[in-house]
Amino acid sequence: MSEFLSLKNIEKRFPTSGKEAYIALTDVNLDIKKNEIISIIGHKGCGKSTLLNIILGLEKQSQGEIILNGNAVSEPGPDRAVVFQHGSLLPWLSVYENIEMAIRKIMPKLDALTLRERVENFVSMVNLDAAKDKLPCDISEGMNQRADIARALSIEPDVLLMDEPFAAIDSLTRTTLQELLMHIQQTVNTTMIIMTHDIDEAVLLSDRVVMMTNGPAATIGEILEVNLERPRNRVELQHDPEYIRCREAIVAFFYEKFAKEDE
Numbered sequence: 001m002s003e004f005l006s007l008k009n010i011e012k013r014f015p016t017s018g019k020e021a022y023i024a025l026t027d028v029n030l031d032i033k034k035n036e037i038i039s040i041i042g043h044k045g046c047g048k049s050t051l052l053n054i055i056l057g058l059e060k061q062s063q064g065e066i067i068l069n070g071n072a073v074s075e076p077g078p079d080r081a082v083v084f085q086h087g088s089l090l091p092w093l094s095v096y097e098n099i100e101m102a103i104r105k106i107m108p109k110l111d112a113l114t115l116r117e118r119v120e121n122f123v124s125m126v127n128l129d130a131a132k133d134k135l136p137c138d139i140s141e142g143m144n145q146r147a148d149i150a151r152a153l154s155i156e157p158d159v160l161l162m163d164e165p166f167a168a169i170d171s172l173t174r175t176t177l178q179e180l181l182m183h184i185q186q187t188v189n190t191t192m193i194i195m196t197h198d199i200d201e202a203v204l205l206s207d208r209v210v211m212m213t214n215g216p217a218a219t220i221g222e223i224l225e226v227n228l229e230r231p232r233n234r235v236e237l238q239h240d241p242e243y244i245r246c247r248e249a250i251v252a253f254f255y256e257k258f259a260k261e262d263e
């Protein structure tokens with residue numbers, strides 16, 4: 001694995017009504033390898049979404065740079081796809097049409113047969129064959145997230161960014177979605193960056209867990225390697241010493257070193 005996404009000295013300041021700007025992020029440095037799966041975990045307000053928007057090119061950092069495949073990121077591009085907490089499918093298009101439209105935009109020259117095969121392949125990847133002709137409003141929130149993941153992956157991005165993708169989903173469905181994502185991680189070659197609040201989710205899904213300190217001026221506090229083989233089985237992991245070690249390290253970071261009062 002070679003390093004291909006680097007966050008170098010990222011700082012983000014937001015203007016305020018006063019004289020001083022609000023420093024949301026400072027001195028964020030991270031090298032991510034191709035096909036690596038990273039979770040970024042932190043208390044509310046530590047700047048996860050801000051960092052995600054900077055990597056996507058939707059927000060400009062105040063200092064530093066993001067290098068992807070040797071180039072500085074300055075705007076959004078098809079090499080980065082995103083799944084947000086609340087799905088972002090176009091409500092007037094079916095699941096199939098949403099995925100089809102995403103592919104058409106990036107690969108306008110695909111012939112009709114290849115396009116159809118490609119859409120159906122991604123529909124199947126997230127087990128939505130039976131619901132492919134439904135509108136987003138006629139399927140559950142979990143199915144919307146599955147469709148959104150399929151749509152994001154269908155353009156074959158180099159990096160898939162996910163902003164608390166399962167946070168709005170009930171816990172049993174969330175488990176199913178995490179299982180599905182683990183299966184997808186085994187089948188596609190895409191670097192993934194998952195923003196989350198959920199300790200078990202971070203350990204289960206990731207190769208490394210990046211722990212953010214609290215804001216203002218949040219930064220990376222610790223990085224934890226998760227040395228668990230894949231495929232991973234969540235039930236067996238409950239007794240795995242490495243899983244327990246990772247969990248304890250994250251709990252210690254967030255509840256001892258960087259505890260946060262309820263606001």
Ligand SMILES: Nc1ncnc2c1ncn2[C@@H]1O[C@H](COP(=O)(O)OP(=O)(O)OP(=O)(O)O)[C@@H](O)[C@H]1O
Nearest residue numbers: 014022024042043044045046047048049050051215
């Ligand atoms: N446009 C903005 N203007 C001013 N301050 C902002 C702006 N966007 C974010 N912030 C502040 O920057 C900090 C980081 O916000 P951000 O939304 O990135 O955190 P987060 O970790 O994603 O939070 P959450 O877990 O609640 O989604 C917060 O204190 C927030 O209030």
